[in-house]
Amino acid sequence: MSLRKAKIEDYKLLYKNFWSDEKGWKFMLWRPIKNLTSAKEKVKEIVEKQKTSPRFVVVQKNDEPIGIASIILRDDGSVKDFAVGIGSNFTGKGYGYEISKALIKYSFEILNQDEIFGACMTEDKHTHKLLKKLGYREIGISPKSYTRNWDGLAYQKIKFSMTRDEYLKRERKEHRFLWLFKKKKV
Numbered sequence: 526m527s528l529r530k531a532k533i534e535d536y537k538l539l540y541k542n543f544w545s546d547e548k549g550w551k552f553m554l555w556r557p558i559k560n561l562t563s564a565k566e567k568v569k570e571i572v573e574k575q576k577t578s579p580r581f582v583v584v585q586k587n588d589e590p591i592g593i594a595s596i597i598l599r600d601d602g603s604v605k606d607f608a609v610g611i612g613s614n615f616t617g618k619g620y621g622y623e624i625s626k627a628l629i630k631y632s633f634e635i636l637n638q639d640e641i642f643g644a645c646m647t648e649d650k651h652t653h654k655l656l657k658k659l660g661y662r663e664i665g666i667s668p669k670s671y672t673r674n675w676d677g678l679a680y681q682k683i684k685f686s687m688t689r690d691e692y693l694k695r696e697r698k699e700h701r702f703l704w705l706f707k708k709k710k711v
């Protein structure tokens with residue numbers, strides 16, 4: 526699995542492998558894509574946006590698109606959140622973790638952020654666990670309630686943060702562990 530820039534012709538497989546899969550919509554904020562015409566429009570939008578902000582397509586070894594991964598930036602260039610989604614046939618295999626780790630690395634090492642943020646709906650236990658596993662610090666539950674714009678669902682957010690120091694500390698720990706592991710194997 527890897528991340529690459531989107532191409533217009535990705536729309537058919539993105540629709541087949543991800544967007545046509547209703548299971549994936551449960552906790553997503555972006556509007557569901559319900560046919561190939563909308564999928565093509567969405568990929569055109571991604572191709573346009575990736576010129577100025579980090580948008581990627583998640584592909585398998587054979588370059589088959591299975592999902593998307595975006596870093597959502599505020600107007601001042603700071604990282605507001607990530608949007609990651611893959612088809613349900615591909616979940617639970619560690620891809621979400623690897624994709625998010627790559628986006629965290631990109632945020633700190635390419636975009637030079639001092640702090641990044643993340644959020645998930647209070648009911649989204651899967652993403653909540655994923656964010657904790659990635660090393661995010663839970664800030665708390667947003668006091669206000671939000672409304673999802675495409676179906677009126679009322680939800681609350683759990684907000685997360687990670688500072689550059691926290692990121693570097695974790696990276697050092699991971700490298701130390703890998704080094705010890707390699708040393709043991711020799």
Ligand SMILES: CC(C)(COP(=O)(O)OP(=O)(O)OC[C@H]1O[C@@H](n2cnc3c(N)ncnc32)[C@H](O)[C@@H]1OP(=O)(O)O)[C@@H](O)C(=O)NCCC(=O)NCCS
Nearest residue numbers: 549552553609610611616617618619620621622651654655
């Ligand atoms: C959120 C999403 C990207 C996670 O991807 P994934 O490939 O399934 O995640 P991973 O396999 O890397 O799992 C990472 C961790 O998440 C947690 N997790 C995975 N599957 C889970 C499940 N079914 N229930 C609860 N937690 C789960 C675990 O902590 C897991 O780590 P562990 O296996 O070491 O315990 C994926 O489920 C998805 O695309 N969902 C649809 C889109 C969406 O809702 N995106 C989030 C909101 S924008």
